[in-house]
Amino acid sequence: MTSPAGPPPTGGGSGEQKRLRLLAVTACPTGIAHTYMAAEKLAQAAESRGIDMKVETQGSIGAENVLDDNDVRHADGVIVAADKDVDLSRFAGKRVLTVGVAEGIRHPERLIERVLSAPVHTGASTPAAPAGGGGRERSVGYKALMNGVSYMIPFVVVGGLLIAISLSLGGHTDPSGGLVIPKDSFWMDINNIGVIGFTLMVPILSGYIAYAIGDRPALVPGMIGGWIANTGELYDSKAGAGFIGAIVTGFLAGYLVLWIKKVRVPKFAQPIMPIIVIPIVATTALGLFFIYVIGKPISWVFEHLTSWLSGMTGTSAILLGAILGLMIAFDMGGPVNKTAFLFGAGLIATGNQTVMGMCAAAIPVMPLGQGLATLIRKRLYTEQERETGLASLFMGCFGISEGAIPFAAARPAQVIPANMLGGAVAGAIAGVAGVEDAVPHGGPIVAVLGAVSGVPMFFVAVVIGTVVTALTTVALVDISERKRGGAPGGGAGLGTGVATPQPALAGAAAVGPASTGAGTAAQTVSAPAIPAPAPAPTSADTASTSADTAPTSADTAKPAAASSADGAEVLSGYLTEQTVKVELDATDKESAIREMAGLLAGTGKVTDVDELVATALRREAQGTTGLGEEIAIPHAKTDAVTAPIVGFARSAPGVEWGSLDGTKARLVFMIAVPEAAAGDEHLRILALLSRKLMDAGFRERLLAAGGERAVLGVLGEIE
DSSP states (O other): OOOOSSSOOSSOOSSOOOOOEEEEEEEOTTSSHHHHHHHHHHHHHHHHTTOEEEEEEEETTEEESOOOHHHHHTOSEEEEEESSOOOOGGGTTSBEEEEOHHHHHHOHHHHHHHHTTSOBOOSOSOOOOOSSOOSSOOOHHHHHHHHHHHHHHHHHHHHHHHHHHHHHHHOEEETTTEEEOOTTSHHHHHHHHHHHHHHHHHHHHHHHHHHHHHOGGGHHHHHHHHHHHHOGGGGTOSSOOHHHHHHHHHHHHHHHHHHHHTSOOOGGGGGGIIIIIHHHHHHHHHHHHIIIIIIHHHHHHHHHHHHHHHTTTTSOHHHHHHHHHHHHHHHSSSHHHHHHHHHHHHHHTTTOOHHHHHHHHHTTHHHHHHHHHHHHTGGGSOHHHHHHHHHHHHHHHTTOGGGGHHHHHHSHHHHHHHHHHHHHHHHHHHHHHTOEESSSOOSHHHHHTTOEESHHHHHHHHHHHHHHHHHHHHHHHHHHHHHHTOOOTTSOOSEEEOTTTOTTEEEEOOOOOOOOOOOOOOOOOSSSOOSSOOOOOTTTTTOOOOSSSOOOOGGGSOOOOOOSSTTOEEGGGTEEGGGEESSOOOOSHHHHHHHHHHHHHTTTOBSOHHHHHHHHHHHHHHSOOBOSTTEEOOEEEOTTBSSOEEEEEEEEEEEOOOOTTOOOEEEEEEEEEOGGGTTHHHHHHHHHHHHHHTOHHHHHHHHHOOSHHHHHHHHTTOO
8 A cells, every 4th residue: 555645744753654543524515415525535535545524514504523732733634625605724833735526426536635735824814725536616796695694594584573563462453653563562572583683684694794795804894894784774774775785785895805815914903903903904994984885875765765756746646656676675674774764764754654655565575575475486495484474474474574685685685586576566555556555664564553554555565566576586596596506406505505605695505505415425337347336434424425514423213114925114214115216217317217216106195296206307407417437316305296205217328417427327325205204304314315325335236136136135234
């Protein structure tokens, strides 16, 4: 055995060389399949060379097998195979090689050679972008935005729902004060807690955008900058800059910190730069810049915008309603929204309640429309986005337009125009119908509580505006994803997705975010003959792969029942002799998926074969589930199946699946689970499959098995 060229291994020893010690971090945008596949490949390559390696996987369920300070202290080098940002500060002083996650899968041996001559990480640089191809890489700006959105979502949901609950259960209409909750009441306390959530969501968005760009030193200036942007009083504005201002301050803070980091300072000052100097300088500079340079023009613009609106009160009600609807929908609680809202609220005292009626009809359209969009086309949204959509629907009923902010922040080019179109339609209809609102609030709640006159037309305006927003959003998102060549359903989005990180959000992670992804890895050859047996992974507990969600730990996976006798079953009965096919007839991916779906349909657990096929193909459009080494695991989460079910088939010539290593898929597993069962059970199936498929001997036996019964006997080894 020869050791790779490079610096001598660490550790003392009187003349005796110790084994080389390497570390690795793997992460794909979705935090699923390729994360664990790269981990397994690196671990196997290291073991075959007699090298100790520990691999940290940053998957969709968080970091596993985390590298601690002791690991880093004794490491000779670190391989970061990732398609998303990884914090490198902990590896200061070590040789660090950063590449795309695909490099970890394709060329693990080459990476082990290269890391020993990689540059030493100084600790002053920011999380590095992958140097090698790892699939479709998102820009730093996109990933930063998704990161901010993913952290913001819980604040939006918690704050909005608490405010909505307090208004519905403890509020009443008051002509002088809108929807009023009695002071010192229990429901006022609930309302105040919700307001805190809403107050924090904007600085959180800004702070975590900055953090994704400039790392920890950018977090403080980002959050404080976001707070300043949202607090109009600091620059003499009745309305703060809202979430759009927060996005601006987030990016300004992040890139300002990056610039400051490049400044050379004396060695004695370097330790205090990231914790004292950079945060103070960046926060002060950004805060003053926003107050004196950006804030004043914002205040001037919206003061004159209010004056312009005041001059329009005698114009056509349709035109005024459309303009107010556009403004209400533009930034959802931001300065443009507040300008229109305050204009309408101010006219109530003069006896003109029609302007507020226009605003009230437009206010709920954005959250209702975005929530409806997640129901109309579920596959365009990640699971996290769909959950946020339900919360958005609830908030819309109570006139909380901020419920749509996560969607607008994640996909501004698609969501904001759709919101504005729906808001304009709702405002125009309310205007022409003469709808009046006696309180400064909006949404169906004000009609239910009797503050609106012309209730039927009010609801007509809201419903039509909501439908327009939803349909427009779906159309624009669909067009956008088709142009980009992928579908986000099952990706991340909001967060995070990244996900591939999908618009969704940030972040996003989500997958991602959220978030979800693809497959697992294994190796097969054209006959029972196989390359040298794969050595045992050094990090078996964490180096498992998965297909659409992250694997669970081995100790949570229940052993599958297996037997070669009648009624044999594996994976808790999800894979049976009925769902095994010795030889696929299909010669291309789509035909293979359709054939596998038909195989699953024979169990009676598939209610709509076409929908199952369509869902699996949409997943393939997002990213191939052909994971190299002649393995493919197409999968679908859809209510076209009534229970989890797994099928397996072989293909002697192989099916072209677009795998990373260019091999054709000869071993094909198809997993289908209903939406409601897409959690732990799905993870368990994937974990069990992925761990076993890394065993070269298992794959060899699977290829050599004769009929369905023999194949099932081999599959019974999965446990």
